[in-house]
Amino acid sequence: MGQSLDPMTQKQSKDELLYQQAIAGNVDTVKALCSEGAILEWIDRDGKTPLIVACMDSGLYNVAKVLIEMGANVNAYRPGRHAGTPLHHAVKRGLEQTVKLLLSSGANALVRNDDCQTALDVARIKGNINIVRTIESHICYFTGWLREFYGPGFLRAFAPQFLSRKIWAAVIPQGSSNPMTPKKLELVIYPSSQDVQPRTVIALWNAEIEEPNFNRPDPEVTIFDQSTKTQYKLASANEGDKQQLHCLYDACSGVPQMITEFRKQVLSF
Known part of the structure; x- marks a missing residue:
């Protein structure tokens, strides 16, 4: 008779699985795992949540949209050398549509990262005029x-x-x-x-x-x-x-x- 997995181990693996499926861009699986109780704020070893990862890749826009719709924290903060909120990460990579999605979903554009930079500061440093004007017009x-x-x-x-x-x-x-x-x-x-x-x-x-x-x-x-x-x-x-x-x-x-x-x-x- 096989041993049953510890409930906490099952829970943790389901949360991590959601994270992995988010990276893979599997929207339907992400939805299914979320409906089964998987936590949206699972953090990897680098401090990234599934939403932060989705906001670092233009190909994961739909994943980001679904995660937000399912209740992911748009202001989740990743500390450390690559610190910031999902908005910081989207701005850093010039993902204009993702930036607009985050702002319209309640992302706080005034949060400073560990380098004391707001998302607007990052956009100015990157020289992205569209994102600079988008953030300014929002705030x-x-x-x-x-x-x-x-x-x-x-x-x-x-x-x-x-x-x-x-x-x-x-x-x-x-x-x-x-x-x-x-x-x-x-x-x-x-x-x-x-x-x-x-x-x-x-x-x-x-x-x-x-x-x-x-x-x-x-x-x-x-x-x-x-x-x-x-x-x-x-x-x-x-x-x-x-x-x-x-x-x-x-x-x-x-x-x-x-x-x-x-x-x-x-x-x-």
Whole structure:
């Protein structure tokens, strides 16, 4: 009479089998094992869960989708030399569709890895413009084209069009190792929408933000960065577009763009 396997041994082997089937891309088997009680968070010797593995290979997109649908932790953290969440790993490999899947499924884009990098930082380092813009648009309080004024103020009064330049800007929360800490906002300025590395990052929690005079034909917001003692004057991309400047000012004050857009819709009725 053969000995029966220890229940814990059976359970562990089923969990590991799910992991192996995920790597092999066998979606139906993964579903079946999950319905039989296999745990989705089994960790291999390198600290990878089945979802992390699926987010490291473009060919395993459907596996990642199924694992998430079955309840896999989209924010599972892998420590060590190759640290990060599934989002970090998808970004590192330039898997744009997987990145979108994770973000739409609740992945926290503000988590920092052991190298103190968010997924956005990794995307910038890798130079992947599509993923940079995807993450920014997901987490931003504001994003879009603006005009930045420069040069002496008295010259701007005579020829503002010659002393302004188009910039791409985003107001985004700073990354954190602790998701429970209050969000700190940054104003990130790029020379264009095709640049992955920002030209300027302004810590808004350490800046003075002057409310625009919306009675003026072409109002501007003035931001004084106290850490660098630098003053920035920004206006809407299109002269006289007060709604966009409202969005920017609200965002710098901590009001997300979607709330600002909702306010505009309510006011339009």
